[in-house]
Amino acid sequence: GENVEQHPSTLSVQEGDSAVIKCTYSDSASNYFPWYKQELGKGPQLIIDIRSNVGEKKDQRIAVTLNKTAKHFSLHITETQPEDSAVYFCAASTGDYKLSFGAGTTVTVRA
């Protein structure tokens, strides 16, 4: 099955700096890559997603890049704010309804 690895497991950044989280996947047939943000005690919320026919997607301060050849994708958060502090999960899917998740990255934005 699909295996998704996510790095780093923890990330601490100064407010206003950028944060980058990287994920690699094993199945070259994967074609859908969502990113979720999870606040303490809550369910994950989708923040951005990308499909394999697109190399980059941006939504305000958040962007995702995809490198199909290398089988990795990354989340970029610019101008970080305290409310960006949360756990972020990447996931990948081959189109069979199932998402395979990374282990998560705990992001802390220092004021």
Add this chain to the structure above:
Amino acid sequence: DGGITQSPKYLFRKEGQNVTLSCEQNLNHDAMYWYRQDPGQGLRLIYYSQIVNDFQKGDIAEGYSVSREKKESFPLTVTSAQKNPTAFYLCASSRGLARYTDTQYFGPGTRLTVL
């Protein structure tokens, strides 16, 4: 107010007891999912259902059972056969488009603790 609701938010169970977690959605989604989340780990798929009266095992289905009698409801039963049931359980739903994976929306979760 559309969305996914899970109840209860916290659940305590004695060893050897079965317990059922509720998941309801009013998004008119065809597909529904159950995930388990353990500290420091990603979400792992327990069961999923693409349509009413049909469901498939995920990666960690042993010790769990589900039913899908109504489109909006997908309850999960944690049986006494589940060896380590203490975890955070998340329900999700999606439109269930046939040709590709679409966005999954998650409920607020139920934290189950076995005493």
